[in-house]
Amino acid sequence: xxxxxxxxxVADLVLAVLVFLVILETAxxxxxxxxxxxxxxxxxxxxxxxxxxxxxxxxxxxxxxATLEDLFASRPGGAAEKDASVATIFRMMVYAAGYWxxxxxxxxxxxPPVLITLYLVFEARVRVxxxxxxxxxxxxxxxxxxxxxxxxxxxxxxSEIVPGYVGGAVMPTF
Amino acid sequence: xxxxxxxxxxxxxxxxxxLGALMGVTFGALPGLGSVVALAIALPFTYGMDPMLAMxxxxxxxxxxxxxxxxPAILLNTPGTPPNAATCFDGYPMARRGEGARAVSISATAxxxxxxxxxxxxxxxxPLVTPIVFAFGPPEFxxxxxxxxxxxxxxxxxxxxxGIIGGxxxxxxxxxxxSEMYGAFRYTFDSDYLWDGIPLVPFVVGLFAVSxxxxxxxxxxxxxxxxxxxxxxxxxxxxxxxxxDVLSRPLIWMRSACIGSGIGIIPGLGGGxxxxxxxxxxxxxxxxxxLYGKGSVEGIIASETANDAKDGGALLPTVAFGIxxxxxxxxxxxxxILHGLQPGPALLRDHMDLVYALLFGIVVSQVATSGIGLxxxxxxxxxxxxxxxxxxxxxxxxxxxxxYMLRANIVDVGxxxxxGIFGYLMRRFGFPLISIAIGFILGPLAEKALLQSLIISDGxxxxxxxxxxxxxxxxxxxxxxxxxxxxxxxRARKARSA
Numbered sequence: 001x002x003x004x005x006x007x008x009x010v011a012d013l014v015l016a017v018l019v020f021l022v023i024l025e026t027a028x029x030x031x032x033x034x035x036x037x038x039x040x041x042x043x044x045x046x047x048x049x050x051x052x053x054x055x056x057x058x059x060x061x062x063x064x065x066a067t068l069e070d071l072f073a074s075r076p077g078g079a080a081e082k083d084a085s086v087a088t089i090f091r092m093m094v095y096a097a098g099y100w101x102x103x104x105x106x107x108x109x110x111x112p113p114v115l116i117t118l119y120l121v122f123e124a125r126v127r128v129x130x131x132x133x134x135x136x137x138x139x140x141x142x143x144x145x146x147x148x149x150x151x152x153x154x155x156x157x158x159s160e161i162v163p164g165y166v167g168g169a170v171m172p173t174f
Numbered sequence: 175x176x177x178x179x180x181x182x183x184x185x186x187x188x189x190x191x192x193l194g195a196l197m198g199v200t201f202g203a204l205p206g207l208g209s210v211v212a213l214a215i216a217l218p219f220t221y222g223m224d225p226m227l228a229m230x231x232x233x234x235x236x237x238x239x240x241x242x243x244x245x246p247a248i249l250l251n252t253p254g255t256p257p258n259a260a261t262c263f264d265g266y267p268m269a270r271r272g273e274g275a276r277a278v279s280i281s282a283t284a285x286x287x288x289x290x291x292x293x294x295x296x297x298x299x300x301p302l303v304t305p306i307v308f309a310f311g312p313p314e315f316x317x318x319x320x321x322x323x324x325x326x327x328x329x330x331x332x333x334x335x336x337g338i339i340g341g342x343x344x345x346x347x348x349x350x351x352x353s354e355m356y357g358a359f360r361y362t363f364d365s366d367y368l369w370d371g372i373p374l375v376p377f378v379v380g381l382f383a384v385s386x387x388x389x390x391x392x393x394x395x396x397x398x399x400x401x402x403x404x405x406x407x408x409x410x411x412x413x414x415x416x417x418x419d420v421l422s423r424p425l426i427w428m429r430s431a432c433i434g435s436g437i438g439i440i441p442g443l444g445g446g447x448x449x450x451x452x453x454x455x456x457x458x459x460x461x462x463x464x465l466y467g468k469g470s471v472e473g474i475i476a477s478e479t480a481n482d483a484k485d486g487g488a489l490l491p492t493v494a495f496g497i498x499x500x501x502x503x504x505x506x507x508x509x510x511i512l513h514g515l516q517p518g519p520a521l522l523r524d525h526m527d528l529v530y531a532l533l534f535g536i537v538v539s540q541v542a543t544s545g546i547g548l549x550x551x552x553x554x555x556x557x558x559x560x561x562x563x564x565x566x567x568x569x570x571x572x573x574x575x576x577x578y579m580l581r582a583n584i585v586d587v588g589x590x591x592x593x594g595i596f597g598y599l600m601r602r603f604g605f606p607l608i609s610i611a612i613g614f615i616l617g618p619l620a621e622k623a624l625l626q627s628l629i630i631s632d633g634x635x636x637x638x639x640x641x642x643x644x645x646x647x648x649x650x651x652x653x654x655x656x657x658x659x660x661x662x663x664x665r666a667r668k669a670r671s672a
Contacts (some may be wrong), residue, residue, distance in 0.1 A: 012602035015343070023347060025361060033358045036621040037349045044342030047335050054335075061333060092392045092566075093595050096384060099570060100591045106576065116567040123391070124563035125444055129572035131452050138568055142575045149222070151579045173366045 009055045014046040095119065107156030109145075109165045112139045182534055186422035190227050191535055194234020195543045200361075201235070202242020208255040209239035213505040215569070217512065218375050218576040225513040226531045232509055233535025236330050236502050240481045244281040245547070248474075257481050260449040264466065264473035271469060279416020280474045284427060287420060289540035291431025291485025292438065293533045296516050298461035300529070303494045306526065308519055310495070313637050314628065315518075316623035317647035319616050322497035323609070324654045329628040333604060334658045340605040344613020345620065355625050356378055367585055376577045376590040380510050381607055382501075383573050386437040386593020389601070391566035413548050419471045426456065427479045438487025452480030485536055493517050493586045496619060501608045505613055516532030649670055 019041055026038045054060040095115075102111045116135035120126040126134075146153055160168035194216075201212035212235045220228035243255035248265030261281065268277040310318070323341045350361045351371025362368040381508065420427060425547055430452045437448040456476030457466045467475050489506075491497045496517035498504040510517050522529065577590040597607050632635035639645050 008603045011599065015339070019343075019346070022361070029360060030356065030358055032356045032625075033353050033360060036624060037346060037360065040342050040345045040349075044339055044346065051333075051335050051339065053334075053582070070180045077187065084389075088392040089598070093598070094386065096570060096591050096594060099574065100588050103574060103587065112571045115572060120564065121565040123566075124561055126564065129485075135567075138571060142571065146575065146579060147522045149579065152582055154578060154582075154584050157237065157584075169584075172585055174585055 006055070012048055012051045012055070016045065016052060019045045019048060080106070103154065103156070105156050105158045106161075107169065108139075108143065108154050110143050110156075112142070126148075182538055185229050187227060188538070190230045191234040193358055194231040194535075194541055195238040195539045195546060198235040198238030198243075198539075199242035199543060199546060202239035202246050202255055202258075205210065208243065209236055209502045210384050210505060211383045211569075212239060213509075214379045215576060217379060217505060217509055217573050218580040221375075221512060221580050222508065225515065225525075225528060228509065229531045230535040230539075230667060232506055233532045234539040234542075236485050236506070237285075237482065237539045238484075238537040239502075240288075240478065241282055241285040241540075241543050242549050244285070244478055245278060248277045249283060257449045258477075260453045260477035260481075263453070264468070264470045267467070268471075268474070272471070273412060275412035276416040276419070277469075277474055279413040279548055280419050280471060281416075281478045282544040283417045283420040283484045284430075284475045284478035285545040285547075286540050287427045288431050288434060288482030289328075289536050291428065291479065291484035292435045292485075293324045293537050295432065295435040295483070295488050296486040296533060299490060301613045302493075303490060303522075306494075309643060310519065311641070312623045313640060313644045314627035314647065315495075316620060316627055316638065317644050317651060318495055318497060319620040319623060321651045321654065322491070322495075323612060323616065323620075324651050332402055336604045337606050337609045340600065340609030341613035343605070344610040344615075345602075345617040347377075347610075348614045348617025349621070355622065356391070358655050372614075373581070373589065374508050374584040374615070375512060375580050377593045378505060378611055379573055379577055380435075380590035380593030381597040381611055382505070384591060385571065385597030385601060385607065387566055387569050387573070388594060388598045390562040400496035420475055423472065423475060426475050427612045429459075430456065430479035430541050431483040431643050434483030435487035437480070447485040449477040449481040454616060463636065480615030482540070486533065489529070489532060493521055493532075496616070498612060498615075499525075502613075504611050504615060511615070519570060 007032035021054040022041045023038065023045060025040050026034045026041055029037075047065065050060065099111065102115065113132070116138065117128070117131045121128055124131075143153060155165065155169040156167045157169055157171040158167040160166075182191075197212055198209065199215065201208060213232060216231060216235060221233060223231075240257065240323060243258035244261045244265065247258040247261040249269050265277045265281065268274065323345075324338065348371070350367055350368055352359055357368065363405060432454060433452040434448045435453060453466075453476050454474060456472055457463050460466065460470075460472055462470070462472075485502070488498070488503045492503040492510075493509055494517075496507065498507050507517060510521070515521055573590055573594075574587050577586045580586060580608065597610070600610060601607050627637050628635075637644075639648060
């Protein structure tokens, strides 16, 4: 028995807990409605336990690793497959989530050009004027596309800042 | 067939195919993107479009990505998409000895013959498949979906258990919302938004496009290194030579097209297996095996033809049974549902024109792609040296606006981003996204088939083994589940005897 604490272990554990909660929630549903989800959740939970056991007993993994693609395909090598640092990945996730939150509150006229420019300048090291020009151009094309397709541009859920452009949209129910 | 063929004369159809081809070539040439991302991004934009035009757009993207991916594989030894990796083996050595244009031309022509081969094989098999499809009832469909899910998990890289867990999680996510069969809500947590379930398009777009975006933008740097030396090369003569190279080897591209189509039909295998298997078989059958890996013309033809032929083959299980043959067709399945079309017997009966539209679209798009490819090789090579971080914010903006446009609901955008972060974490920890997506798409169909079967049989589970088709599919599913164990046992026995 050998064990090394890794991210995969945490991921398997978190998923196992979540699926277990799904099993508990499923039990509260009417009988007919719970049939399929209960079956799937239980099978998934058992497999997650097996995956967790694989962290302690690597022999389990060796018994489940043969896949067709491994027989024929190899992973393309080079820098493209290099893993990024956790900080960089986290920064990108925050950027994506922040992008949505800012669009949610400030709308599509302001946020995309500003955030594209900021990303290009600070992450991709593009000169400010080129970054701003390409960001404004890309946003303009998309906004014109939306107008042509008669889709209302989202103005942002913040109170109205620039009438008709920034703020004042009605938040959909969640 | 005539209707679909006649629509190709429509300038709008040709424009859409051309747009799809350009999009596909561009996304294929950019390492890290590929057809799944291209299709996922295009998906919301096609909402409200004439379904046939949408099919032409998807066909344009699907058929052209492979060629796009072969360009950096040949010129820069960096496959644009993973299935193009086999093309590096011989394409790059050819480029190094100054025959880059010849290799690209071989790839363009091989893609062309591969697409046509795949489409012809699919058209030939469609009439044979149709009666089989109509023999399928709910129990048979249930086992087919189960087989598709298991097959996809088995075909994914890494651990089979993780593949099946991914499928299970996708299935569970698909259960959120209102259950049509029994009129009850599940896992909505009092959210109005979740009443109709997790919306398909934002989820799939986020899962593939946003997770890929996080993946390549966080790695940073240039996608490829080095520059292509094109001075002093007679591009035109090489291009013509490349076309002749392919056309003078009909047996090789016909065999590769058959391998590609055959692998495409099996759910989940995809272009990677098709191109490598064709390459390996080509190496075993050639009179000049020593040339393989050193710039063999046959090697490029084998890998690229099979890679493109798989698109036609993968359409067959997608349209006939609603079981996608590859990640691209998984997105396509979502597109069918988006346009109110249910793949399976009803699609073959009522919308055969759309199936032919896809096949014809693939062929026409490939003609356009090959033409564009042969003319624009130097430009494509420049695209592939773009830094991934230059692309990332634009792709994210496309995702944000694309997912919003579908229902003009800003919460959908949040869902796409959340699905992207979830997808990134899942793939990072070894759960294949394709299993999650297939589980999510097929979940409601599987539940419906299971419950309908039980209603028909008055609650008896014997219905699942009563018909020969259901029995065969069940045996196939169980055998697929046991295959890794058998392979591991054989490996262990071999190791012991050695």
